[in-house]
Amino acid sequence: MVLSGDALTARASAIGFFVLFPGFILYHTLVAMGLIPAFLGGLFGVVSVMLFLLYCALLPSQLLVLLGSTRGYALVTFAFFAYVLLWSVANFGLTGGGIMRAALVQSVETLVLWLVLFVMGYRLPLDSPRLARAFWLAFALIAGYLLFHVATTGQWMFFASRMVETEDASVSTYQGYARSALVLLVFLIAVSERAAVRATLIVLGAFVMFVLGARSELYAFLALVALLMTLWAGMSVKYLFTLLAVVAVLIGLVMSQFEGLAGSRQLQILDMSGTSSWLARQNLGQRAVEQILANPLLGRFGGHISTAELTGGYAHSMLSAWVNYGALGFLLYVGLTATAFLGAALRMLVAGDRSAWWVFAFSINFVCLLLIVLAKPVFWPLPALGWGAFANAMLRTRQECGSDTTQQAGPLGAGRDESVQPHAARDLQGRIDNESGTPDFRSSAL
Template identity: 75%
Template sequence: MVLSGDALTARASAIGFFVLFPGFIVYHTLVAMGVMPALLGGLFGVVSVMLFIVYSALLPSQLHGMLVSTRGFALMALAFFAYVLAWGLVNYGLQGGRVMQAALIQTIETLVLWLVLFMMGYRLPLDSPRLARAFWIAFVLIAAYLVFHVATTGQWMFFARHMIEAEEGENVSTYQGYARSALVLLVYLIAISQRANVRAGLIVTGAFVMFVLGARSELYAFLALSAVLLMLWAGMRVKYMLTLLAVAAALIVLVVSQFESLAGSRQLQILDLSGTSSWLARQNLGQRAVEQIVSSPLLGRFGGHISSSGVTGGYAHSMLSAWVNYGLLGFLLYVGLTASAFLGSAYRMVVVGDHGAWWVFAFATNFVSLLLIVLAKPVFWPLPALGWGAFANALVATRRERNEETALQDDSAATWHDDQEQHGAARDLQGRNDNESGTSDFRPSTL
């Protein structure tokens, strides 16, 4: 069987989506438990490079449909990728040196992840029952394991690296990697689910999973998304209003009943961030980024986070890092892509009333992306590109549905026209049988 470029891209997207998100959690947990060796290193980077090669080969077959069916949005995304690559190469060519080299490598690594996640979101088959089944199985296994962890250890945080020897810990993901994958897993399952009670169960169980994994930004982004979605759905159906109240009550009961155990957790430190070292460090990094932007508002300072801190991780944990690295134009393109994808999907859901899986997934992914790049995530965080692709995917799916409806209407009109012609022919034939003149005149012939 020969598969088309569309079918191959969709299949690669489905496999890659599963491996990079629920598969990522399963893989690192098995490595931490000593069940399997770290054959693929950290998994995310290695698999992304493999997918980049596949997508690069398949991209020519996708370009025409992508550019025609997404109303210019895909073109803007590809233009942004090209701009960032050119910006990095020009800066390295003009300045050279160790800092520029490190900044260029970091930019190219980010571009690989952006392109992979964009193409994945663009061709993700959200209507695939096989993919949905795989995600549900993975979610049940992950949630059950975390429940077992809390019940047997009494600890409300899961650190996979604590399960393995210190010298081998670099092969196991940090809690940020776990939380990133769990967030996307939950967003996908909420998008494809249709029943209110299933979504309520996902939100409550998902809040538990995100809490135990320990990443504050992903946890509160998930809770904010859940509240927004439930309020949107509550405006349509009474059962969603009841679901919203039930979910809120369940979470309040859980927090109150376990408050003593949870009081010292990282997640509740949000009530007093001024006393946390990570928050203070982020404030300092943000202030440094503002200073660099003020000194060069149009061009920014490519690699400025490296030159000022000495490490590639010394960036501002917000969208300001895009301004520092890629100048004002790069910042506007980066934020503009995420904001336009969010607003476009919000318009489709709220105003048009389209609550299909394509638009819910696009809305949810871009909502959490926009929220987190404003508050907590740097430009090198790759998930916004998944949201850009998801929005393009929803545009294409909507166009395809319209074309199918138009074709169906044309077929119906043609069928009706054929029926009318057949009835007319039958009447003509009847006239010729009853009257030699072949007319509908029933007066006797003069012959």
């Protein structure tokens, strides 16, 4: 079987999406348990480079539709990528030195991840039953293992790196686990249809995010759940009762285990003033503000490295984009995520579209916007997945609208032919049924 460029991109995106997110958790846990060697290193970088090479070869076959179906959004995204590359190269060329070289490498690595996640989000086949089954199986394995971990050890935190006797850089930290779990949960919420399934997923998902220990991702997930359930509760009495049940279950779980949870880092959010990580982030943020005020238009490319003397010394917020790429880079970076979130929100609220494409675009861009404002630097690659998801949703909507027009009009104006009208009526009725809230999941080539 010979696959077209479009089909090959969709299949590569589905496989890559599984490997980089639920596969990431499974891989690192097996490495930490000593069951497999770290044959892919940290996995995320190695697999992303492989996908980057493949996408570069396939991208020309996607550009015409991508640029023509997203109303300029994809063009602005690629313009931002080009701007970051030119800005980084120009600063290195003008200044040179070890600090600029490190900053250039960091920016290029981020660009590779951005391009991979953007194209992946754009061609992700959310209507693939096989992909959904793979994600459900992975979630069952992950949640089951973490339940076993808590039940057998009594510990409400899971750190894979502590499972190895020596410090092993090939085993991911809790941030990598939480990033993958967050995307896994957002995907499953988007493709699920029944309120009871989503409620179970939310309760188990909150448990998983809590045990993995990353505060930012945990509270972003809870904020997303609260927002989605509130929106759905306003549209359906069934979701209103589901929301109340979920809240009751979560409160009951916290209260029943409060003594064991009281000392956890997740509940430190109630009093952050004494935590070392919060104080360190405050200092980094203040340093970024000082650099921006010193040069508000151009920022200071590589400023986080020159002051902190390490590539991780950036502000843990969107201010890092202003420092590194100037005011224009900051506006483009934040604007892409804000536009995707607001566009998806309008589609869901005004048009009442609750299909998986728009729920996923809304959800992933909401958590990314929240986290880049509060906790994540510009080098965190996940926003690019949201940009691609928004482009994907726009493309699917235009394809469905075009399909509706073709079906109603018929070939060569046959829409006026009475023999065609019964079929058109049945097609139209199917679309109306789907708009009531049940996603139209057609079979996929995956």
